[in-house]
Each structure stands twice: as C-alpha cells, then as structure tokens.
Amino acid sequence: MKNLKYLLSYCLMLFSLLMEAQTLNLVKKDSNAITTSANQKKVLTFKEHNIKGSYPVSVAFYKTTHIVFDAPIKYFDAGSNRIICDRVEGVDNLLKLKAAQIGIFETNVTVITHDGKYYSFLVSYNESPNKLNITMAAGLNDAFEQKFSDRPEKIIFADTYYTETEMIHFSKKMIELSKGRHTIQHIADKVGNVQFKLIQLATKEGKIIVCINMKNSSPLDYSLEYMKFYVRDKTKRKKEVSQEIELKPDFVYVEQEGVADRRKLGDAGASFNVVFMMPKFSIGKDKHFEIDIVEKDGSRNMNLKVDYETFYYQMNKL
Known part of the structure; x- marks a missing residue:
C-alpha cells in the first residue's frame, strides 16, 4: 500500500512536469508569432x-x-x-x-x-x-540584369515632366476637345480675312494648355513674327504703372485642319490649330490672360483677352 502511494505521487509529479513543459512551449510559440507579426508590420514591400x-x-x-x-x-x-x-x-x-x-x-x-x-x-x-x-531605358533590368541600354532616350526638360510623345498626345486631345460642345466661342480677333480664335483651355498636372485656331481666308500669306503670352492688369488708371508678366510655353504643336496639301502656318487659304503648353499660372479678378499676335513686316496685329470667368469656368482638365 505504501509502495502504491509513492507510485501515484510519482505519476502526479511527472504529469505536472509534462503539463508545465507543454505550457511553456505554447507560450514560446505565441511569443514567436507575436514577434513575427510585429516584424512584418515594419517591413516595406517593394515590387x-x-x-x-x-x-x-x-x-x-x-x-x-x-x-x-x-x-x-x-x-x-x-x-x-x-x-x-x-x-x-x-x-x-x-x-x-x-x-x-x-x-x-x-x-x-x-x-x-x-x-x-x-x-x-x-x-x-x-x-x-x-x-x-x-x-x-524603360523596362530595362526587370530581371536584375546588370547591363546598359544603347537605345537613345529623350531628354525631359525641367518643369515639363513629359516626353515629346506625351505632349503631342495631349495636344491632339486638346484639338479633339475643341471640336466638341465645350469649345470657347467668344474670344477672337480678326483683321481683314485673317482670324485668330481661342478655342480651348485646359490644365494637366501643373500645366496650362492653350489651343488657338488660326484661319487665313485672304489671298495673302500671313507671316507670323511672334505670339506672346502675358498676365496683365485688366484696367490701367491714369498715372498708374501697368504691370505684366510674360509667360513662355514649354512646347508648341501645330496641326493643319483638313486633308489638303501641306501648308505652313499662315499660308493663304489654310487653317491651323496651334497648341501651347506652359507652366501653371493663375489670374486675379483684376487681371487678364492676354495673347499678342504680331505679323512680320505687316500691320495685321491682333490681341486675345481671356477674362477671369472664362479662364476658370471654361477650363477643362485633361
């Protein structure tokens, strides 16, 4: 009987030790899981x-x-x-x-x-x-190959962030927009049978894009000296200095209308859409966005004034 009591005590002690070891093992596993989870939260995943x-x-x-x-x-x-x-x-x-x-x-x-x-x-x-x-080059070394490309890549100029191909795409999209019902109708200037007309304004990620239609219905060619862009005071009071800021385009795209024989901008009997992309700017209620158009060795000079309401309420987003 005494031996049986010792045997039972020994079995209980052994069972207790086994349970304690199992508990410690489970705690260790949980601790590892928590640590792994915490580490996963700190890892940045790169594709x-x-x-x-x-x-x-x-x-x-x-x-x-x-x-x-x-x-x-x-x-x-x-x-x-x-x-x-x-x-x-x-x-x-x-x-x-x-x-x-x-x-x-x-x-x-x-x-x-x-x-x-x-x-x-x-x-x-x-x-x-x-x-x-x-x-x-784009798409190079996706498999971590250590080699260089000999393919020429286009230079991207500061404040542009677009390749030439992308800017041509935006320009063509602007021309397509100008054929829709949201075309600007009221900003134009005409001398004789030569007309310049603002037909579309848009913005694209830090850029202002301007689309102008130039139509020469006269028998005389129109040789363009320049087109310059300004933000100017809406009115000029006496004894007050007028302020203006010149804006310079990053990119210019010219597309002849129709499928006639190829002409150059301003040729008699031809019509063109001209797209200008320039750094983003804004105007106040007391300002105009203006475009000066000057003929080379001529006097058919024009001016387009874009008012505050047109600039903000008729501008599209590409």
Missing part, C-alpha cells in the same frame, strides 16, 4: 519590377559621365564626397557624375525616379571609362 540591380559605373576626374533616365529624377544621393553627383540644370532626367579627386576608390549612388523606380549604382574611379553616356 521586384521597381527595384533595379546595382550597376557598375566608372567615373573620371577629367571627364563627365551622364546617365539618362526614362522619367524625371525625384531623389538622388552619393555615398561619398569623392564624387560629384548632380542633376543637369534645366533637365530633369539627366544625372552627371564626376570624380572629385584622382585615385582609386569605390562608392555608391542611389536614384529614385518619379515613376517609382529605384536605381543603385556602384561607382569606381577610372580615368578611361568604357561608357560616358548611359541610358536607363
């Missing part, structure tokens, strides 16, 4: 096609290396002051690299473009680089 491999680039002291991207550069950083790394002034998708000192070194450069791509470059010194002009 593979947006991350580009590390490209080897050589730089020299007496030569400059240029890298052309297929989108504007949003951010860039050099890992060392041994190299000069900067965007080219006036161009948003071109990066220049140059050694700041002569001597063997290695560092890195990171670039992020506006279309969300992340580039990494391993930069080393070499006074005779194999490539001085490098193009990072």
